[in-house]
Structure formats: C-alpha cells, structure tokens
Amino acid sequence: MHAPDGFLTAATAVSTGVLSAGLLGLAARKASDELDDKQIPLAGLAAAFVFAGQMVNFPVAAGTSGHLLGGALAAILLGPGVGALVVAIVVVVQALVFADGGLTALGYNTLNMAIVPAFGGYAVFTFARKFLPSTAGGVVGATGIAALASVVLSATAFSIEWLFGAAAPVPFDTVFGAMVSVHLLIGIGEAVISAMVVSAVLAARPDLVAGARDLDRVALSSARKIPMRAFVVGALVVSLGVATVVSQFASGDPDGLERVAEDEGFVDTAEDHALGNSVFADYATSGVGNESLSLAIAGAGGTLLTLAVGYGVFRTVSGVPGRRAAHELAG
Amino acid sequence: MGAGHAHRLHVPGDTIVHRMAPEAKIVAAFAFVLAVAVTPRRAVWVFVLHGLLLACWIARAGLRPSLVVKRLAVIAPFVTFAFFLPFLAGGATTEVLGVSLSTEGLWGTWNVLTKSVLGATTSIVLASTTPVADIVRGLERLRVPALVTSVISFMFRYLDLITADLGRMRTAMVARGHDARWLWQVKPIASSAGAMFVRSYERGERVHAAMLARGFDGTMPTLDDRRASPAEWRMAAIVPMLAAVAALGGLLT
Numbered sequence: 247m248h249a250p251d252g253f254l255t256a257a258t259a260v261s262t263g264v265l266s267a268g269l270l271g272l273a274a275r276k277a278s279d280e281l282d283d284k285q286i287p288l289a290g291l292a293a294a295f296v297f298a299g300q301m302v303n304f305p306v307a308a309g310t311s312g313h314l315l316g317g318a319l320a321a322i323l324l325g326p327g328v329g330a331l332v333v334a335i336v337v338v339v340q341a342l343v344f345a346d347g348g349l350t351a352l353g354y355n356t357l358n359m360a361i362v363p364a365f366g367g368y369a370v371f372t373f374a375r376k377f378l379p380s381t382a383g384g385v386v387g388a389t390g391i392a393a394l395a396s397v398v399l400s401a402t403a404f405s406i407e408w409l410f411g412a413a414a415p416v417p418f419d420t421v422f423g424a425m426v427s428v429h430l431l432i433g434i435g436e437a438v439i440s441a442m443v444v445s446a447v448l449a450a451r452p453d454l455v456a457g458a459r460d461l462d463r464v465a466l467s468s469a470r471k472i473p474m475r476a477f478v479v480g481a482l483v484v485s486l487g488v489a490t491v492v493s494q495f496a497s498g499d500p501d502g503l504e505r506v507a508e509d510e511g512f513v514d515t516a517e518d519h520a521l522g523n524s525v526f527a528d529y530a531t532s533g534v535g536n537e538s539l540s541l542a543i544a545g546a547g548g549t550l551l552t553l554a555v556g557y558g559v560f561r562t563v564s565g566v567p568g569r570r571a572a573h574e575l576a577g
Numbered sequence: 578m579g580a581g582h583a584h585r586l587h588v589p590g591d592t593i594v595h596r597m598a599p600e601a602k603i604v605a606a607f608a609f610v611l612a613v614a615v616t617p618r619r620a621v622w623v624f625v626l627h628g629l630l631l632a633c634w635i636a637r638a639g640l641r642p643s644l645v646v647k648r649l650a651v652i653a654p655f656v657t658f659a660f661f662l663p664f665l666a667g668g669a670t671t672e673v674l675g676v677s678l679s680t681e682g683l684w685g686t687w688n689v690l691t692k693s694v695l696g697a698t699t700s701i702v703l704a705s706t707t708p709v710a711d712i713v714r715g716l717e718r719l720r721v722p723a724l725v726t727s728v729i730s731f732m733f734r735y736l737d738l739i740t741a742d743l744g745r746m747r748t749a750m751v752a753r754g755h756d757a758r759w760l761w762q763v764k765p766i767a768s769s770a771g772a773m774f775v776r777s778y779e780r781g782e783r784v785h786a787a788m789l790a791r792g793f794d795g796t797m798p799t800l801d802d803r804r805a806s807p808a809e810w811r812m813a814a815i816v817p818m819l820a821a822v823a824a825l826g827g828l829l830t
Contacts, residue, residue, distance in 0.1 A: 248654075249655055250656070250689065252691070252693055256615045286727045286728060290730070290734070290781070291778065294739050294777060295739060295778075298736060298739040301740065343712065345648060442767030443770045443771040446768040
C-alpha cells in the first residue's frame with residue numbers, strides 16, 4: 247500500500263495531505279489524553295513495535311508468507327488516537343528514510359495506511375463488541391473483524407482517492423473491485439494475526455489492551471478458545487462471498503456506482519478536483535469504443551492484477567532491499 | 578538525541594551533500610519531488626532534465642549508482658500495478674506489438690514509473706547522506722511538533738533492539754521445529770509478537786521512569802544548535818529551483 251510519487255494527481259496529494267495533517271493533529275491531541283506525560287517513550291516504543299511487527303512474516307498458504315499492516319491492531323492496543331499517530335509516524339519514516347512510499351504521496355499514504363485503518367478499524371471494533379460477549383473471547387473476535395474491515399476500508403479509501411485523482415482513466419469500478427477483492431484476502435491474514443496478538447497480550451497484561459479496559463478480572467478469565475481452523479475457513483468463505491458480490495457489482499453493470507455518483511452530483515465535484523483530468527470525462531468516451539476483445543483483456547488484466555498484487559504483497563514485499571535493509575538494522 | 582546505532586542506510590562521506598544542514602536537505606528533497614509531481618506527464622524533456630539534476634546530486638554525494646538502483650527495488654510492487662494501466666484504462670487506443678492498448682493508460686504507466694523512480698531516488702539520496710539523528714534534528718528545526726520528532730528518535734533507538742529480540746524468538750522457534758506453512762499454524766508467531774508488544778510497552782514504562790529520575794520535564798534537551806546558514810539554504814535551493822523552472826516550462830508548453 248506504500249504508493250509512490252505520481253500515483254495520484256498533485257491536487258489529490260495536496261488535499262489528502264492537508265486532511266491527514268489536520269486529522270493527525272487531532273490524533274496527537276487525543277494521544278496526549280490517552281497517554282499523559284508518558285506519551286513520548288511509550289509511543290516511541292509502540293512505533294518501534296509496529297515497525298518491527300511489519301517485518302514479521304507469517305505463513306499464508308503452502309509456504310508463502312505475508313506481513314502485518316497493523317493499523318487496527320495498533321488502535322485496539324493503544325487507543326485510536328495513539329494508534330493512528332504511531333502508524334502515521336512509521337509511514338512517514340518509511341518514506342523519508344527507507345524510500346518506501348513517495349514523499350508527495352505521504353498525504354494519501356498516511357490517510358490510507360494509518361488514519362483510516364486506525365479510526366475506521368476502531369469504530370468497527372467498538373461496533374462489533376456490542377454484538378459479542380463482554381469477555382476476552384469477545385474482544386479477540388472483535389479484533390479479527392476490525393482488522394479485516396480496516397484493510398478493506400483502506401482499499402476503499404484508495405479507490406475513492408483514485409476516483410478524484412487517478413493517474414490514468416481506469417474506471418473506479420475496476421480499481422474498486424480489484425482493490426477490495428485483493429484486500430479481502432490480505433485482510434484474512436491481518437484478522438487472524440491481529441486477533442491472536444491481542445489474545446496473547448490479554449493473557450499476559452490485559453490492562454495494556456486499550457480496547458478491553460472495560461473488562462474486569464472475571465470477564466477476562468472466562469475466555470473461550472476460538473477454533474483457529476474454523477475461524478480461517480469461515481473468514482475465507484465470507485470474504486470470497488463478499489468478493490463475488492463486489493466484483494459482480496463492479497465489473498458487469500455500467501451504472502452501479504457511477505450512476506450513484508451522477509445522481510448525487512459527484513461528477514461535477516470530481517471534475518473540479520481532478521483539474522479537468524477526470525476519470526468520468528474519459529470513462530464516458532471510453533464506454534463507447536469498448537470492444538469485446540479489450541473487455542476480455544481488461545478482465546484478464548484484472549485477474550492478473552489480483553494475482554500480481556497478491557503475489558507482490560505476500561512475497562515480494564517481504565524480500566525487497568528496503569525492508570531487508572531495515573532487517574539489517576538489527577545487525 | 579543519537580539514534581544509538583549508525584543505521585545501515587547511511588553511507589558515510591564528507592561531500593557537499595553530506596555536510597549540508599539536514600533541514601535544508603529535507604526541504605530541498607520535498608521541493609524537488611513536488612516539482613517532479615506537478616510536471617505534466619507528456620513533457621518528456623522535463624523529466625530528462627529532472628533526471629539529470631538528480632544525477633548531479635548523486636554524483637556530488639559520491640553514491641554508487643548500483644546502490645541506488647538496488648534500493649529502488651522497494652517501489653517494485655506498486656510499479657507492477659502501473660504496468661496494468663494500459664490494459665485497464667479506457668479512451669483512445671494504440672497498437673503495440675499487435676495488442677491494442679489504451680493511450681492514456683500507457684501515459685499513466687510512464688507517469689507513475691518516472692515520478693516514482695525520481696521520488697524514491699530523492700529519498701534514497703537523502704537517507705544515504707544524512708544519519709537518522711540528523712534527519713530528526715532537521716525535522717525539529719522545521720517546527721515538526723516535538724511529540725513527533727521524539728517519537729521518531731525513540732523508535733529508531735529501540736527498533737534494532739526489538740527486531741533483534743523478535744529474531745531471537747524466531748530462531749528459538751525454528752530450533753524447536755516450528756515450520757509454519759499455513760495461516761492456521763500462525764499462533765506461535767502471533768504469540769511472540771504479543772509478547773513483544775508487552776515487552777516493548779514495559780520497556781517504555783521503565784524508560785519513562787529512568788527519564789523522570791534524570792529530571793525529564795516533558796521536553797527533550799537539544800545539544801546541537803547549529804542551524805542552516807543563508808548560504809546553505811541557497812546551495813540547497815539550486816536543484817529544486819532548476820527543477821521548478823523546468824516543471825514550469827513543461828506546464829506552459
């Protein structure tokens with residue numbers, strides 16, 4: 247998700263930059279409430295933990311591996327304010343020192359990788375806890391749901407930014423469908439690992455889980471084990487179901503979201519924001535000349551893209567020099 | 578506020594780029610990348626000029642081109658995405674090797690590829706010529722909130738330690754026959770990450786207690802007060818200014 251420079255238009259970069267800076271200012275103020283004067287060393291150590299956590303490879307299937315993104319996890323462990331701030335700092339350092347993500351892309355990268363997953367993930371977490379028992383098991387389950395949702399939310403955020411400032415006139419539907427279906431799969435890994443990290447922390451020092459502060463000793467000890475395999479299979483089935491629905495809605499029907507956008511008057515806004523380089527402007531003309539062959543190529547491209555991005559995330563990212571250099575920090 | 582260990586990305590040297598005050602260098606890097614970002618995609622000659630300007634920086638910093646290229650691999654995943662744009666984008670098409678590709682999509686690929694390579698190379702030059710502690714100091718002088726800069730320096734100070742700790746846990750697991758291949762076998766890894774969080778947090782508490790014992794009053798003391806001189810600012814401004822002029826030229830033509 248570390249988008250490089252030039253991925254979205256300069257106008258999008260600036261507007262998301264202003265938005266991110268403002269939201270992080272709020273997060274910083276919230277962070278001072280959550281951590282009081284201990285904030286500097288604790289947030290620093292938490293940032294180191296998130297950074298190191300992103301380098302922990304976990305197995306996905308048949309020996310391939312992925313790594314943690316950590317937005318929702320950080321929010322649940324540290325509270326949404328500190329969580330967002332800490333992950334944002336990690337993202338900024340990755341761009342500034344490790345060339346991972348563009349400097350002008352910092353606005354949307356911090357938004358997509360820190361602010362949206364932390365606040366969005368925490369909102370889902372709070373919501374999910376209302377339906378789950380007030381026990382350690384309930385908190386762990388809600389963490390899983392929140393982590394999956396946080397990854398999908400950040401994919402959605404990216405697609406929406408693409409709508410306003412795309413580098414090429416790829417229709418929103420295609421980007422949204424591809425991003426969300428790929429990230430549903432990534433989200434399963436994120437959900438499983440986040441849930442188990444929270445479960446381990448709850449077992450050792452439940453007072454450190456910000457999202458479980460309301461639980462008392464009795465509620466914590468009545469933890470029921472969650473069957474791992476059932477959880478993974480269940481999450482996979484749900485994700486594939488959602489992916490099927492999303493891709494149907496995204497690919498086949500020419501109206502769908504675009505129709506909604508037109509009805510709601512988004513189109514004008516989109517054109518204003520994209521400085522005449524609007525997706526819709528080009529998409530309207532592109533809809534005319536499309537032949538079945540180019541559609542087939544687009545379909546195959548979408549599928550390949552799904553595979554490539556999945557492969558990229560699961561495999562390449564863990565082995566590229568920038569991160570390896572980070573590994574070498576350990577010396 | 579040293580970062581404890583010299584990090585491996587820094588290439589020690591005594592060139593004009595290395596000696597430049599960090600705050601001037603950070604501003605110059607941002608300004609240059611901004612100039613690249615606003616350059617219209619079709620102004621190919623402007624990108625050539627940007628590339629030459631960046632090459633001047635690399636040459637003056639005495640960085641090996643092979644090192645820069647190797648570190649560029651970090652942008653690979655998203656650039657892969659860019660290569661699909663010609664197949665997914667709509668609009669007019671161009672015939673390339675018998676396949677009809679979207680012209681706008683091809684320009685999109687070019688746009689992402691050049692801008693991301695130029696942007697990432699700029700970050701690489703910055704990180705290779707500036708120790709992390711200096712980058713943090715530069716950010717401080719640029720009035721980035723003290724909360725953020727202190728968190729960054731604490732992060733770097735303890736990152737090595739935490740990574741090494743995680744590595745030791747991993748070695749211990751592997752030594753005991755842990756060879757996870759599927760997602761549902763992930764529990765020991767997740768548990769060690771959980772344990773790592775508890776350890777990091779408790780270390781943070783101890784560090785805070787130690788800081789209080791040494792008279793910490795909520796702000797970090799600074800030892801080095803040297804700021805960029807006007808001459809240094811002018812020196813740092815040369816490349817981004819030229820890039821901005823080139824970008825303006827591209828916008829007008």
